[in-house]
Amino acid sequence: MEGASATARDVPVDPIDVISGETATASEVVVGSAVAVPEERVRRTPLTWVRGGGAAALLFALPMLLVFTAFSWYPIVRLVVLSLQNTNLVDPPTWAGLQNFSDVIHDPLFMTAVRNTAYFALLALLFGYPIPLVAAVLISESRRFRGVYAALAYLPVVIPPVVSVMLWKYVFYEPSSVGLFNTVLGWVHLGPYGWLQTTGTAMPALVVESTWANAGATVIIYLAALTAVDADLYDAASVDGAGLFKKIWHVTLPQIRGVLLVTLMLQIIGTAQVFLEPYLFTSGGPANATLTVLLLVYQYAFGNSVGVGFGQAAALSLMLAGFLALFSLAFWRLTRSWSTT
């Protein structure tokens, strides 16, 4: 390490370094010859590589290279390989071609999971996309309490998701008459309702909790975007006689459309990977009404006996990853000309 640090400054990247190189005795020869005979500089030996700081760069990058190789790049490759194999952790894997993909697509649960995930994403957009925007616009107009508003909106986001889900499941959505929601509805002689136990309400119930837990983050993003809107544009609109809603429609929304698009994309990508809520709330029930794609991946891989469905799980994971990548690309392509950034 010490040797590398002593020689790395001799790398001739710019005039300052060449000067420093000339004052240093050891590297003088290298730099001098590089200036005199250009071909000499092109020839690279391990020694010039170490002297040029290559070893130091490699040593510093080593933790990153090792960790990413082991836990990111290799698993990505392995995912593709697994999806084409029969694996069970015991016998040596055999090649299966596209059998896993075909198994998954012909599984009746596959379409259920895709439909449910799309339904979750759609409901999450309906609940969770307009509310943060309205809230952020109102908050950013507040003179004194902007910080309080923002902190209150963000508070649910910092609660660990497991705690949030359990609080909603065992207290708010409790199906008996002592559940919090059922207690409130009981005042007007409604219910009790089994929010999570009925196929029709289970998914909306999940989305309400998830919106509560995540909307604050979007509010903060919008608030940051709103402070960047040039106040002169509002003044100009006022001079032209625009009222509040015209200003929002013609100035605010167009000015933050780049951020609006990014949050839209991030929200769709996020909801496509929903796992925790259906797993902890309902385990996919009742009658598979909340079975999502990732929950199906989990069930394939770890549901019955660990290892039996690794191939199918990998195939479905790969299909999800492929869909998300294509979606991001298409979204970016379609909205590129439309965005401000």
Add this chain to the structure above:
Amino acid sequence: MIGMRRRRREQEEAPGGLLSYNDWDRVGVRWTVGPAQGLLLALLFVIGLGPILWLAKGAVTPTIDTLRNPLAFFPHGVAWSNLSEAWTRVDVGRYFWNTVVLAFGSWLCQIVVATTGAYALSVLRPRWGKYVYALILVTLFVPLVVLIVPLYIEIVHPPLIHHSFAESYWAIWLPAGASAFNVVIMKRFFDNLPRELFEAARIDGAGPVRLFFSIVLPLSKPILGVVSIFAILAEWRNFLWPFLVLSNSPDRQPLSVRLPAIQAQTQLGVLLASMLIAALVPILGFLFFQRSFLRGQGFGGALKG
């Protein structure tokens, strides 16, 4: 600096800019936006703070009272015993400590990988750096959850090493380091540091190691703070991965994994106390480091990428 101060004063005068003073003076605006804001504040209190306050109340209310009327306010006194019972008898103390150890290890791994890696890519700039960086950027498009199957197999049957890492904290600490997000925001921060400083340090004889510890790291305190907060918070929230790799050792599991498991055998008051304990660290962290969260820096860095 002066510009910033002036801008802040302007913001104080006309907060969002959407409504000018003239607008606020108009009766119609004052009677629609004003109440809307008041309503929003009330709603935010109920929605944002309400559930947490209820959790805090439920945590120190006798189970029987919570079950009889969840909205009553301490009808038969306070049960502080819920908290002590959760901490000792339900072993929440141990799971709390597990969570702390897991969060600390993941934080350390993420910081080491992100700082050294970003330093190599941004400051030392080897020839192959741009290819490695491109490969790291690609992984941003692969959500971590789709990799659980290959990662799980790798942890249980690692290649080259014939030793399973399942049930070990290394199975959680090490993969946490592979965060492309951290490397990207760290590299972007290093990119914006003045290169003249690096050159000056080099002329004064500082090698790459010295440059890293004496110049780059001290200058990076703000971004180190942000990455640290989000790294610790992320591990505190983590459920699926520790649930999978620590599935057979309940004594080593973090709070997020244990809470659903103890639910069935724990009475509601004690369970709520356990949940409050699990939520307390992130909430206090948020109140303490509010700025880092609310500036949206963690998101902004990624969004602009």
